[in-house]
Amino acid sequence: xxxxxxxxxxxxxxxxxxxxxxxxxxxxxxxxxxxxxxxxxxxxxxxxxxxxxxxxxxxxxxxxxxxxxxxxxxxxxxxxxxxxxxxxxxxxxxxxxxxxxxxxxxxxxxxxxxxxxxxxxxxxxxxxxxxxxxxxxxxxxxxxxxxxxxxxxxxxxxxxxxxxxxxxxxxxxxxxxxxxxxxxxxxxxxxxxxxxxxxxxxxxxxxxxxxxxxxxxxxxxxxxxxxxxxxxxxxxxxxxxxxxxxxxxxxxxxxxxxxxxxxxxxxxxxxxxxxxxxxxxxxxxxxxxxxxxxxxxxxxxxxxxxxxxxxxxxxxxxxxxxxxxxxxxxxxxxxxxxxxxxxxxxxxxxxxxxxxxxxxxxxxxxxxxxxxxxxxxxxxxx
Amino acid sequence: xxxxxxxxxxxxxxxxxxxxxxxxxxxxxxxxxxxxxxxxxxxxxxxxxxxxxxxxxxxxxxxxxxxxxxxxxxxxxxxxxxxxxxxxxxxxxxxxxxxxxxxxxxxxxxxxxxxxxxxxxxxxxxxxxxxxxxxxxxxxxxxxxxxxxxxxxxxxxxxxxxxxxxxxxxxxxxxxxxxxxxxxxxxxxxxxxxxxxxxxxxxxxxxxxxxxxxxxxxxxxxxxxxxxxxxxxxxxxxxxxxxxxxxxxxxxxxxxxxxxxxxxxxxxxxxxxxxxxxxxxxxxxxxxxxxxxx
Numbered sequence: 001x002x003x004x005x006x007x008x009x010x011x012x013x014x015x016x017x018x019x020x021x022x023x024x025x026x027x028x029x030x031x032x033x034x035x036x037x038x039x040x041x042x043x044x045x046x047x048x049x050x051x052x053x054x055x056x057x058x059x060x061x062x063x064x065x066x067x068x069x070x071x072x073x074x075x076x077x078x079x080x081x082x083x084x085x086x087x088x089x090x091x092x093x094x095x096x097x098x099x100x101x102x103x104x105x106x107x108x109x110x111x112x113x114x115x116x117x118x119x120x121x122x123x124x125x126x127x128x129x130x131x132x133x134x135x136x137x138x139x140x141x142x143x144x145x146x147x148x149x150x151x152x153x154x155x156x157x158x159x160x161x162x163x164x165x166x167x168x169x170x171x172x173x174x175x176x177x178x179x180x181x182x183x184x185x186x187x188x189x190x191x192x193x194x195x196x197x198x199x200x201x202x203x204x205x206x207x208x209x210x211x212x213x214x215x216x217x218x219x220x221x222x223x224x225x226x227x228x229x230x231x232x233x234x235x236x237x238x239x240x241x242x243x244x245x246x247x248x249x250x251x252x253x254x255x256x257x258x259x260x261x262x263x264x265x266x267x268x269x270x271x272x273x274x275x276x277x278x279x280x281x282x283x284x285x286x287x288x289x290x291x292x293x294x295x296x297x298x299x300x301x302x303x304x305x306x307x308x309x310x311x312x313x314x315x316x317x318x319x320x321x322x323x324x325x326x327x328x329x330x331x332x333x334x335x336x337x338x339x340x341x342x343x344x345x346x347x348x349x350x351x352x353x354x355x356x357x358x359x360x361x362x363x364x365x366x367x368x369x370x371x372x373x374x375x376x377x378x379x380x381x382x
Numbered sequence: 383x384x385x386x387x388x389x390x391x392x393x394x395x396x397x398x399x400x401x402x403x404x405x406x407x408x409x410x411x412x413x414x415x416x417x418x419x420x421x422x423x424x425x426x427x428x429x430x431x432x433x434x435x436x437x438x439x440x441x442x443x444x445x446x447x448x449x450x451x452x453x454x455x456x457x458x459x460x461x462x463x464x465x466x467x468x469x470x471x472x473x474x475x476x477x478x479x480x481x482x483x484x485x486x487x488x489x490x491x492x493x494x495x496x497x498x499x500x501x502x503x504x505x506x507x508x509x510x511x512x513x514x515x516x517x518x519x520x521x522x523x524x525x526x527x528x529x530x531x532x533x534x535x536x537x538x539x540x541x542x543x544x545x546x547x548x549x550x551x552x553x554x555x556x557x558x559x560x561x562x563x564x565x566x567x568x569x570x571x572x573x574x575x576x577x578x579x580x581x582x583x584x585x586x587x588x589x590x591x592x593x594x595x596x597x598x599x600x601x602x603x604x605x606x607x608x609x610x611x612x613x614x615x616x617x618x619x620x621x622x623x624x625x626x627x628x629x630x631x632x633x634x635x636x637x638x639x640x641x642x643x644x645x646x647x648x649x650x651x652x653x654x655x656x657x658x659x660x661x662x663x664x665x666x667x668x669x670x671x672x673x674x675x676x
Binding site for chain 1: 523
């Protein structure tokens with residue numbers, strides 16, 4: 001091809017790509033959006049989509065990555081606007097969303113009331129995870145303690161906070177958690193200490209009950225607990241800078257135990273980053289905090305009914321089992337609806353309770369307070 | 383000859399006022415960008431921290447965020463660890479790079495080429511990759527530990543998650559720039575001057591002290607101010623390799639802004655960081671001006 005022809009062809013091709021892509025919500029194609037990480041999109045592409053399309057001939061899934069939470073909210077706002085003008089929102093299903101956002105979506109009738117929608121599997125949903133009738137918790141993730149079973153027998157693994165503290169002190173340098181603002185595994189370990197210091201009552205903390213006075217009182221007690229164990233942590237009080245770095249220290253055999261996200265640790269074991277015999281344990285007096293991912297169906301979407309079929313489908317035993325085995329997440333349904341074999345295999349990490357910790361002003365107070373009160377407490381020059 | 387120059391349609395360097403607008407136009411774009419993206423944010427940051435509403439809502443001159451910074455033990459610790467890291471890195475850089483540059487300047491053959499390639503290599507390694515490589519090599523139970531262990535030696539005290547972690551990373555990262563600037567400075571040292579000094583009996587140390595160093599002092603200053611400016615506001619390496627506390631100003635500012643949701647104090651920290659950097663910047667400007675004045 002001559003150079004000039006090539007330039008012309010390339011220019012035309014580039015121009016065609018830049019044309020606005022017109023798309024309309026097509027009947028039979030569910031427009032699906034997510035704000036989750038790429039491992040979730042992979043999971044849907046490789047597992048959920050083929051299974052759902054095979055089970056429902058004529059319906060296809062159009063998987064779209066909305067980027068982040070704000071991206072999904074923007075699509076939600078578009079759906080509200082579409083509702084007002086009676087047009088097509090070009091969206092049917094949010095893989096991850098908050099029914100309260102964008103505010104007014106429920107009142108505008110944009111989000112489907114999933115409880116009333118008559119899903120055959122809805123009764124299986126873990127009641128602890130339900131936050132709203134308009135969103136469907138279908139997968140969860142929780143912070144667990146992962147340990148090197150070559151150094152610590154499963155029978156000796158601590159199962160309560162007090163046991164854990166005793167173990168940390170008896171084995172100095174063998175425990176590490178990451179800075180609370182740099183990753184949820186360390187963050188939720190710190191929040192577990194806050195629960196411990198305040199009567200093990202997650203309900204004591206809500207998104208709008210932060211005041212400076214209450215915050216100081218509640219957090220100061222937790223900082224005392226954490227400062228107490230600091231000298232017995234890895235390197236006399238060092239904190240890794242993220243979830244991955246904690247797993248790295250565990251993988252390099254530097255520490256024996258670290259708090260980890262359930263999905264990350266199961267994936268690390270699956271990929272061989274951590275050995276298969278890595279032990280996992282959850283505290284039984286009060287579990288480390290975690291969270292659920294909730295899906296939303298768009299009421300005024302072209303494929304509302306198909307989207308509800310999809311919502312029902314992801315609660316099936318097949319997909320819920322795959323969430324455990326392939327994604328390393330927690331099922332959104334109660335554990336009774338997970339196959340007996342999987343229940344047995346993951347027995348140690350079955351959460352009896354799923355405590356959560358509110359965000360908002362608490363986040364800032366915890367992130368600032370921990371750095372000021374816990375991190376510098378130890379003289380590490382020696 | 384004189385006639386020919388006068389008769390030329392346009393002299394090579396045109397100093398007539400007629401052509402000045404084009405020159406000004408050419409520099410206008412970078413000047414505008416610097417003013418818009420650098421100068422204006424600085425002015426706006428300073429204004430926003432000193433002229434703002436107080437607790438009662440009355441807008442006025444208010445230095446309380448600076449008072450807080452300089453009376454807060456935690457912030458001062460972060461500032462002092464940043465200064466310590468910067469000074470340590472600068473000293474180490476000079477100690478490491480000066481011998482490398484001298485070697486490269488005064489030797490010939492293939493080996494110096496390889497040494498130069500090695501010295502420039504860090505320039506092409508992104509700092510996040512450097513950080514993870516550092517953890518794998520110098521981290522606990524890393525490659526060094528494994529090698530030491532295989533010959534029956536005890537493990538090293540790993541610098542990972544201590545203030546020495548960022549120092550090692552930042553020094554390695556800044557070697558290329560420092561070596562290149564020092565090398566260019568050494569290019570100005572005439573071989574004749576050195577040979578003349580040797581002829582009158584100067585030993586190597588005397589040559590270095592009396593002949594070479596005075597000639598490259600400018601380059602040393604430029605190299606150090608470049609390195610210091612980069613190190614003072616470094617983010618990735620201190621974030622991944624340094625301790626949780628005290629933290630360097632880069633991670634501290636980012637955390638105050640994002641995780642503590644406290645833009646006012648984050649901007650205050652930024653203005654104070656800028657204040658320190660401008661001091662180093664002035665060294666650089668002075669040395670450049672000094673050079674051009676010659």
